[in-house]
Amino acid sequence: MNVFTIKDLENLSGIKAHTIRIWEQRYNFLKPCRTESNIRYYCSEELKTILNISLLNKYGYKISHIDKMSEQELRSKIISLTDTEARQERLVNELIAHMIDLNVERLEQVLDKYVLMYGIDRAITQIIFPFLHRIGILWITNHIQPAQEHLVSNIIRQKLVVGIEGAMPVRQVERTLLLFLPEGEHHELGLLYVHYLLRSHGVKVLYLGADMPLKDVEFVCKYKRPDFLYTHLTGIAGNFSLEKFISQVSQRVPDIPLVISGQLARAHSKKVPSGINFKRSLSEVLEFVASLG
Structure with missing residues (x-):
């Protein structure tokens, strides 16, 4: 059984923990369990409930009204949302629920239907990336089971690879980036x-992939001379030190x-060394990609 903290609910729903606590006191839709030390925790059904309620609340429904809805009425109101962003957010919530339930068939059906209707590019931008962004914190904190992560990752990976292989840029940019993940990531x-x-x-890409020793990164750099190295760090097990990693990269590929x-x-809040660029949001990543030419 999955167990979630109030911080998980905040990260996934966008509703502040303080507000969630107030809702628990005033309304009946959330009933958290407590540990022996009196710490709240939530089950999968409560996570799905808060996702649905936060969506309706965001698009104009009062909490006092939502609290009186039956489960069937709640689902009906969510499906009836017509705003484009609301529909996309509803689909992201569905993906999260299917992941939690290990319902990989329904998860893939949601993705495939969106790809069929709008194309792989829009599917990646509008629902796959928001989904990855919201569930990333669960992977880091180990609040979902490894089996859930691997099953979902493999499906999403297939969709991303299709998007990469089918990418048809308007023009070519004379820049090359080497993409890799360090050992343990x-x-x-x-x-x-x-x-x-x-x-x-x-942009031209040299893709090395995950769990890559720096000596191999150095070897490719020596012969291919990319304009940039790029890595995306989600969460590395063990005693990984970001400062040490940066220092080692700078020494091998100065x-x-x-x-x-x-x-x-x-x-990361420490001073960033010369030659190292941190992109702390999607907008910063998009600006960097656009700056390449």
Whole structure:
């Protein structure tokens, strides 16, 4: 059984933990369990409930009104939302629910239907990336089972690869980036999304993938001379030190700038050395890709 903290609910729904606590006191739709030390925790059904309620609340329904709805009425109201962003957010919530339930068939059906209707490019941008962004924190904190992560990752990976292979940029950019994840980092989906963005923009990509020793990165740099190194750090097990990693890259490949995005980049607060570029949000990543030409 999945167990979620109030912080997980906040990250996934966008509703502040303080507000969730108030709703628990005033309304009946959330009933968290508590540990022996009186710490709240939530089950899968409560996570799905807060996702649905936060969506309706965001698009104009009062909480006091939502609290009186039956489960069937709640679902009906969500399906009836006509705003484009609301529909996209509803689909992202469905993907999260299917992942939690291990319903990989329904998850893939949601993706395939969207791809069929709008194309792989819009599917990646409008629902796959938002889905990855919202569930990334669960992967880092181990609040979903490894089996759930691997099943979903493999499906999403297939869609991203289709998008990468089918990318048809308007023009080619005379820049080359080498993409890799350091040893111990196996969360590849963020890097594949960056690969998709670069290919769509016409940038040449050397893709090394996950769990890559720096000696191999150095070897490729020696012969291919990319303009940038790029890595996307989600969460590395063990005693990984970002400062040590940066230092080692700078020593092995001193003349090629390194770009770092992902959860570890967002959390980094120390001074950034020369030649190292942190991209702490999707907008910064998109600006960087656009700046390449």
